[in-house]
Amino acid sequence: MKMSKMYMPTLREIPAEAEIPSHQLLLRAGMIRKLVSGVYTYLPLGYKVIRKVEEIIRKEMDAAGSQEFLLSALQPRELWEASGRWKDFGPEMWRLMDRNEREFCLGPTHEEYFTSVIKDEIKSYKQLPLNIYQIQTKYRDEKRPRFGLMRGREFIMKDAYSFDVDEEALVKTYDIMWEAYDRVFDCLKLNYKVVQGDTGAMGGKVSHEFMAMSEVGEALVAYCQHCDYAATDEKADVVYNVGDEAEEELAMEKVLTPDIKTIEDLKNFLGMEKSSKLGKALVYMAAGKPILAVIPGDRELNEVKLANYLKVGGFELELADEEVIKRLSGANKGFTGPVGISKEARLLVDSRITKMKNIVVGGNETDYHIKNVNYGRDFTGEIVEDLLLIEEGDKCPQCGETLRMDRGIEVGNIFQLGTKYSESIGARFLDENGKEKFFVMGSYGIGVTRSVAAIVEQYHDDKGIIWPLVVAPYQIIITIVNTKNEEQLALGDKLYNELLGLGYEVLLDDRNERVGVKFNDRDLIGIPIRVTVGKMAGENIVEYSLRTSDDKSEVNADTVAKLILNEFVKEGLR
Ligand code: ATP
Numbered sequence: 001m002k003m004s005k006m007y008m009p010t011l012r013e014i015p016a017e018a019e020i021p022s023h024q025l026l027l028r029a030g031m032i033r034k035l036v037s038g039v040y041t042y043l044p045l046g047y048k049v050i051r052k053v054e055e056i057i058r059k060e061m062d063a064a065g066s067q068e069f070l071l072s073a074l075q076p077r078e079l080w081e082a083s084g085r086w087k088d089f090g091p092e093m094w095r096l097m098d099r100n101e102r103e104f105c106l107g108p109t110h111e112e113y114f115t116s117v118i119k120d121e122i123k124s125y126k127q128l129p130l131n132i133y134q135i136q137t138k139y140r141d142e143k144r145p146r147f148g149l150m151r152g153r154e155f156i157m158k159d160a161y162s163f164d165v166d167e168e169a170l171v172k173t174y175d176i177m178w179e180a181y182d183r184v185f186d187c188l189k190l191n192y193k194v195v196q197g198d199t200g201a202m203g204g205k206v207s208h209e210f211m212a213m214s215e216v217g218e219a220l221v222a223y224c225q226h227c228d229y230a231a232t233d234e235k236a237d238v239v240y241n242v243g244d245e246a247e248e249e250l251a252m253e254k255v256l257t258p259d260i261k262t263i264e265d266l267k268n269f270l271g272m273e274k275s276s277k278l279g280k281a282l283v284y285m286a287a288g289k290p291i292l293a294v295i296p297g298d299r300e301l302n303e304v305k306l307a308n309y310l311k312v313g314g315f316e317l318e319l320a321d322e323e324v325i326k327r328l329s330g331a332n333k334g335f336t337g338p339v340g341i342s343k344e345a346r347l348l349v350d351s352r353i354t355k356m357k358n359i360v361v362g363g364n365e366t367d368y369h370i371k372n373v374n375y376g377r378d379f380t381g382e383i384v385e386d387l388l389l390i391e392e393g394d395k396c397p398q399c400g401e402t403l404r405m406d407r408g409i410e411v412g413n414i415f416q417l418g419t420k421y422s423e424s425i426g427a428r429f430l431d432e433n434g435k436e437k438f439f440v441m442g443s444y445g446i447g448v449t450r451s452v453a454a455i456v457e458q459y460h461d462d463k464g465i466i467w468p469l470v471v472a473p474y475q476i477i478i479t480i481v482n483t484k485n486e487e488q489l490a491l492g493d494k495l496y497n498e499l500l501g502l503g504y505e506v507l508l509d510d511r512n513e514r515v516g517v518k519f520n521d522r523d524l525i526g527i528p529i530r531v532t533v534g535k536m537a538g539e540n541i542v543e544y545s546l547r548t549s550d551d552k553s554e555v556n557a558d559t560v561a562k563l564i565l566n567e568f569v570k571e572g573l574r
């Protein structure tokens with residue numbers, strides 16, 4: 001492509017709305033433009049990268065035996081009513097009506113739809129396993145669309161669904177998909193970790209998330225360096241040492257704690273060394289009903305674990321306002337506790353609290369706490385195994401070593417779904433004994449546009465993007481330093497045609513611009529292999545360099561093709 005003709009509106013300034021490198025650079029490099037919050041236009045250079053990522057995914061999905069479909073984004077309400085997700089998906093679902101007032105959504109995902117497609121068409125165990133996928137635009141009215149392609153309200157996803165005869169066969173399919181995902185993300189050159197994920201909202205028991213490690217990632221990953229344990233912060237089991245369980249239970253005692261608002265204040269006021277003797281009581285509204293959750297005072301509550309236990313969607317869970325707190329406890333915020341709380345609240349107790357002795361909790365009376373409170377004797381509730389959020393310094397639940405925590409971008413995930421969707425949609429097959437069974441399903445997603453953003457996060461510098469060769473929109477850029485010079489033009493053109501003829505994707509910067517502008521753009525858009533045609537064109541000498549390095553070499557133009565081939569061979573691309 002000749003750049004004099006190319007649509008590539010690069011920006012010199014960093015757009016004010018863009019906070020993270022990938023968002024800034026994709027905008028500045030003229031790859032995407034915003035339409036409205038969370039909705040983007042893919043411009044030619046950006047779309048080329050997206051298509052390359054799609055092709056890599058397609059190749060690996062096909063190789064893993066999955067077959068490509070393309071389903072509609074429009075899905076009728078009835079499909080979602082069957083699974084219960086018309087309600088459960090909540091406000092993230094884009095809903096609309098046709099002219100006859102029939103309700104639809106713009107698909108946020110396609111479990112129900114794919115299941116309904118194969119239902120009645122796949123009848124026998126002999127046709128299984130079946131694995132099918134699509135690469136398609138998804139719609140989610142995210143609460144916080146942000147960071148450009150990272151969290152859009154419209155985005156491209158590869159979603160796959162598998163249908164197996166039983167759990168054992170599902171696990172085999174799951175492993176095949178896991179391996180295919182490893183190949184995809186290896187090919188995309190992402191530095192990633194595979195971690196246990198939460199399955200709450202999707203149904204099913206087992207899931208893994210593929211996390212591209214990045215400090216701007218929205219997810220936190222806890223992982224062990226001594227064993228293979230790794231999980232998202234939503235999922236990670238918390239090992240919590242409760243201290244001396246044999247301690248003698250003392251008599252409850254009300255203490256005046258005026259103006260104490262936080263756990264930290266309380267700890268200092270009571271002169272305690274650690275806050276581990278404190279019980280923290282949090283009031284939530286879950287699907288409109290009040291919940292009091294009691295956890296150790298030095299820890300944070302994991303809202304995903306809470307929502308899962310209560311079987312409500314994350315969007316249905318929120319901290320209660322002051323008015324509710326006052327109604328339940330009779331006291332101002334900050335003095336809520338489990339002893340004598342209104343029966344209106346469902347009382348959940350983290351299992352660790354039941355083993356702690358003589359704890360301090362809110363007194364349900366403004367300015368008062370109660371000391372020496374003991375579970376069983378002074379209050380009871382529903383015991384929940386683990387409501388805690390993992391934190392720095394926690395021990396590995398598998399081997400006991402200290403866990404590490406890092407941020408990641410979830411670029412893909414795999415789920416063992418079981419029969420939730422086949423049962424609700426009524427999708428059955430006949431097994432080898434002629435008995436009707438529900439398909440045992442899995443689903444597998446990759447965020448295509450989010451992966452593009454993740455690549456930019458991992459491959460950029462202060463000058464711009466550094467595309468790995470395999471996904472670069474163009475692989476080679478030839479810059480003509482002075483387009484008024486006939487020799488430079490002629491040699492640039494000759495090289496351009498030669499490389500095109502060899503099947504490479506080449507940009508020719510033949511724009512009538514200052515050379516500084518051309519160099520800046522070439523760095524910004526991140527083309528991996530660069531050839532500069534300048535003053536020595538008359539001697540058939542050009543400059544050869546890579547985006548990844550500051551090294552430049554003057555080479556005979558006739559050797560350029562060879563150098564480029566070497567680069568491709570090194571990357572395993574030829
Ligand atoms: P997240 O926790 O980030 O919201 P999710 O669990 O909702 O992700 P899935 O429903 O499993 O995501 O979707 C499959 C993949 O689609 C994700 O792994 C991610 O890469 C991508 N994805 C999900 N939501 C978005 C979004 N709003 N914008 C871009 N990509 C997304």
Ligand code: MG
């Ligand atoms: Mg989501």
